[in-house]
Amino acid sequence: xxxxxxxxxxxxxxxxxxxxxxxxxxxxxxxxxxxxxxxxxxxxxxxxxxxxxxxxxxxxxxxxxxxxxxxxxxxxxxxxxxxxxxxxxxxxxxxxxxxxxxxxxxxxxxxxxxxxxxxxxxxxxxxxxxx
Numbered sequence: 557x558x559x560x561x562x563x564x565x566x567x568x569x570x571x572x573x574x575x576x577x578x579x580x581x582x583x584x585x586x587x588x589x590x591x592x593x594x595x596x597x598x599x600x601x602x603x604x605x606x607x608x609x610x611x612x613x614x615x616x617x618x619x620x621x622x623x624x625x626x627x628x629x630x631x632x633x634x635x636x637x638x639x640x641x642x643x644x645x646x647x648x649x650x651x652x653x654x655x656x657x658x659x660x661x662x663x664x665x666x667x668x669x670x671x672x673x674x675x676x677x678x679x680x681x682x683x684x685x686x687x
Contacts, residue, residue: 559677560643563608567642568670570604571663578604580653580662583634587613601666602638602653609641648673 571578577591577598584591584603591597591607603613619632639649652669659665 557645558643561677563642564674564677566608567605571667578663580656580666584613602635605638605641
């Protein structure tokens with residue numbers, strides 16, 4: 557999967573600019589709002605990735621409910637949707653959204669991992685432009 561450099565950078569910028577609204581322990585402290593609305597809502601990296609696309613966590617929950625009620629075998633989840641937005645593999649998304657929770661400073665760990673993904677995206681882009 558090709559990483560989306562612009563969206564990774566935008567996500568990192570939000571997390572660095574709004575540290576008081578970055579909480580890796582919750583998808584979003586108020587699932588019915590978009591944290592970008594300057595409402596003081598905090599979110600993890602996945603919640604912020606959704607917010608940057610104009611998606612509320614509640615939208616994902618509603619899609620899950622509808623899929624469950626219709627017996628669809630696959631339904632969307634917050635982390636998978638956020639990983640797709642950022643161009644991350646399942647394992648990369650899992651590491652960013654869940655793996656950082658084991659760290660003493662989960663928010664700092666998430667930003668450090670985003671830096672790694674951004675560097676990888678830059679290398680991918682560089683290789684692509686040389687072809």
